[in-house]
Amino acid sequence: MRALLALSLSVLVAGLPCGRAVADEQELNAAIGGYVKAFNDQDLDSVAAMWTEDATHIDRETGDRTEGRDAIRSDLAAVFEERPETRLSGQVDSVRMITPEVAKVEGRTIVGVPGEAPVESSFSAIAVKQDGKWMIDSIEEMPLPQPPTSYDALKQLDWLVGQWVDDSDQTRVDTTVRWSPNQAFLIRSFVASDDQGVSQQGTQVIGWDPRSQEIRSWTFNSDGSFGDGVWSQSGEDWLIKSSQTTAEGLAASGTYVLSRPDDETIQLQLIGHEIEGEPQPSTEVVTVVRQTPPADDGSADADASDTDTTPGSAIESGGVIR
Template sequence: MRNFLKVASFVVLNLGCVSFSVADEQAVRQVIADYAAAFNDHHIDRISELWSADGILVDRTTGERITGRDAIVQDLRQVFRTHPNTRIFGSIDRVRFIKPDIARVSGSVRVSAPGNTTEEVTDFSALVVQQQTHWVIDTIEESQPAVPASPGEALADLKDLIGRWVDEADGGQIVNEFRYTDGGNFVTRTFHFVREGDVVRRGTQVIGWDPRSGEIRGWTFNTDGSFGDSVWQKADGKWLIKSTQTLADGRAASGTFVLKAVSDDEMTMELVGHEIEGEPQPAGVSVTLRRSAPEEAESGEASAADDGSDQ
């Protein structure tokens, strides 16, 4: 069952959620993380351990329903035979405890397979239950994500970023400006870094909806000749911006920006998992961006030095 691949992965990214207690939340996160890891390892026995005996898998798009752990495991065996190189990635939007021993997990998952130019995306809702001393998956329901009526509608969550944002840091001023293009189907982000009155770094990013991959994407171009692209995903009130970049000297860089609102007029940005040519780089320092009136800031955005840390 193809869609099962997507649902199985729903937590390669551990994002914030609501829990009954810290220990319970960690336990639910762990069982789901273990399940995703077991899927990617084709570890059938471990997958079986993580389902309840009467587990149910439902595909609401096709109406297909698989009942019972044994039937689900058998379906997975077939998946692994026909799609041996498929990898799964995902994010949790929310964990909500219905009772101390029952948690509902919701989010989305993506499947990447060799030869496919786009990733498949699905939404999921799962029930995770406590049985004696351990947690297991009891139900997974999957469905196709809602299709935005327009590219502009798909970018609605970006509205809180619109405006000018300034950070006084690193001996200078980092300035960002987000604005909608005419028609509202794209958002542009311009940025520059001013030190001692001179602009030492400048670039432009275009953010838009990709209907083929079903995700928000960004394309960045810097005045030093470097360029990159990114995927924007919102979860638990934070933007996770997975970025890849070709530096001006031809080296490849990657990393994930975490953009988090502190208030209507303040947000933080941090670069994590930064690599250049596959070599890990020191963790980026979290910067605080504050909304600025037009007369107090020039147009532009925050970016670090010429090390591949632009989005």
């Protein structure tokens, strides 16, 4: 049993509705203060007395189930002996009165031990009022789900990593996609060249936005245009809803449909295209083909780090909506 159970009653009682009567409020406040003080003083008898005789504690992470006040008391004794510096805090997320003497409470707890990272869990508890006192009857504790890391969110796009070339007859677009250090971002850059030589270059950074919980991209081009996009999956395809500012200062928008017929091919089409609010025709489907990298002679890594590319015109023409 984790030390979290020791906090559960103090958090539990703190969240119970106290407006039924002044006496109830005073009792609950007294119970809160008494429980916290007893725990911090390692007053085992007082802490154990806050549990009902047949109380149950369940740890969903380990599968451990502790039944009865005596067994819970033994676990608390082990906590006090092994980790006397443990400090507890938490909050109640919801309280539902089942009857005037029974309440269901859900919330979160944090266990802090000096020199260690705090451990946060969620709990669901049943409190009962016996002989005029609120007590714990059962508690279930669960680890909080961990938010995905950038790599966790982006690894579904790992197939983009590599070197690509646009099959356009008019403009050749060479692209390389690579992971940033620590695999926090995918970096894609392109070089578009025509018969006159290089005509445009650009770099796109694809990352996970933990605040909005979505994949986003930011694009910067050598002609001064820039933009951003939001990525979402639709079946086997990816949709990139993009907004750009052109080199002329015009606002452009549209949605790219990114398809993957096989591991060696990418297809892209721009739909819903607008410039300054004026609808534009959808583009034809552009195909990009994976290129076999040259044999590693020691210079390939340096080249890749200097020229991070994306599937060029097939991947947002470097991000600019034309």
